[in-house]
Amino acid sequence: MLARTALAAITRRPAAFLRSSWPWRSLAYLLCSAVHAVAACVTIYAAYAYGVGLATAGAVLAVAVLTLPAAAFERWRLRLVDRAPAGDPHVKPPRPGVRAWLATRLREQATWRELGFTVVAVSVLWLMDLGMVSSALWLPLLLMSGPFQPSMTPVDGLPLFAAGLLLIPLFAYLVAAWAGCRALITRAVLAPGDAEIIRSRARLVDAFEAERRRIERDLHDGAQQRLVSLSMKLGLARLDLPPGSPAEAQLAEAHEEAKRALAELRELIRGVHPQVLTDRGLGAAVHDVAGRSPVPVDVDVSLPGRLPAPIEVTAYYVVSEAMANIAKHSRARRGFVYGRLHDGALVLEVGDDGVGGADPAAGSGLSGLADRVAVTDGVLTLSSPPGGPTSLRVEIPCPRSE
């Protein structure tokens, strides 16, 4: 399989890595920083020739004008060490024309990130790039120059030449490693594509949630109303029949059946989307889940007002899943739920005094929960040593909202 990046290539077999184009690509990638070096040198020269003030003004102007092309150049050279395309993070201006273009660019976070990166690249990064190349090469090249030194006979110089030659592959690793790291930084700042993937996953989760609400509403308005109606009609019909008659017994059976169906449907609907969560928020919903748990659960959830809906829903699923696990696997005598808004994050902890040993890898709902939490930029941690106790902790960044 082809390596995707220079960093990944390093981990291949040495022979494969050294024969591949990756060392050369990495070298070329770093040498591209010569452009920045020239820019920096021109600025320093200008400071000497025309004074610091004028040179600074020129440099600021140049950075402002060249930020976008410089960032495009960085994304282009990224292709040398990273096969995945680096997408342009800029949006298209809504209208044609210079004004609209400028307004869009100035409002974009991407533009300001690029400005910052360009400043760092021109002032510092090129030094590190070229410095890394030269420090990787100076020793091998010095050794290899042995036979050509006037003070040395070719016979004395040859072993030095050989040693230098042998060192080159070693330093190829250094060059590729730094090139790979620099590419990672560049991608993170100039082409943050991963963020887009997370956002699209969040959209998907939101869409699922909207769909669940629709299904809940349909069941509530449709099947549930009809079943209540049916049960009522059966109840009324029973009044008209002599108690104990065969017909009444049949009807009573049908009536019980209808009531059971209604109870089952109610549980089903609650699983699809809990109404109390929409109406009264996370605190109330957690109390209601805890109230239904066969294991007694202490609830200590205190939240100021309502949280954004996606966070409430995610937190709710975490609590219900954790409760279900406590009831099913923990053999606990007691559980607890703790919830607070702390430093701009929702902190939820669900635990029990059971047997522990919960394993997220064992295909439980836990890994699914972790995925859901990740979509909200949250973190889920589980502590469940064999013998217990088990504690599940979730932190979700949470802007306050009413």
Place this chain on the structure above:
Amino acid sequence: MPPLRIALAEDGVLLREGLAGLLDRFGHEVVASVGDGESLVAAVAEHTPDIVVADVRMPPAFTDEGLRAALTLRAAHPGLAVLVLSQYVEQTYAAELLDSDGGAGIGYLLKDRIGDVREFVDAVERVAEGHTVVDPEVVRQLLSRRRGPLSRLTPREREVLGLVAEGRSNAAIARLLVVTEAAVAKHIASILTKLDLPPAGDDHRRVLAVLTFLRG
């Protein structure tokens, strides 16, 4: 009992008509039959019914308009009996209702209970008389949550406590458990002692004391 004048709020037409027919059959008069919270508030002002029977969830937002309308009505008309029906029991809703005006003349039942027509009409009548009626499901949840003194009760006493919390009279409990009323009274005295609750003369105050204890 004299016929009750009832205001009915339920957005499902099928169920609303059914309920009206049911109450009519037991000799009560449905003076207003509406499909949303706002019309309910208007209808109560116009007809001054004895009791309001309302669904929790109604248009326009289909969240808890019925409950909010009920709370508004309780605040505007102290003593107005309100029976709220819900597809699900949520302790939060029950608590909000019980906290309104001391919980007298309050009922909170699952919609499923409509199917047991006699018991349902009985609940409507008891709420109209100023009693408190709470769905067995809510009581079950409350019982499972509270610990401490409850562990001192015998299984039979827990059963009786549950029925008391639902708002049943001694006679009704005796009938349901197939025991004598004297036996029920003895159980209740024992429960109140074990839970450190004062002996209460009338059924109604007893229910509220027990519910307050369970929610505490």
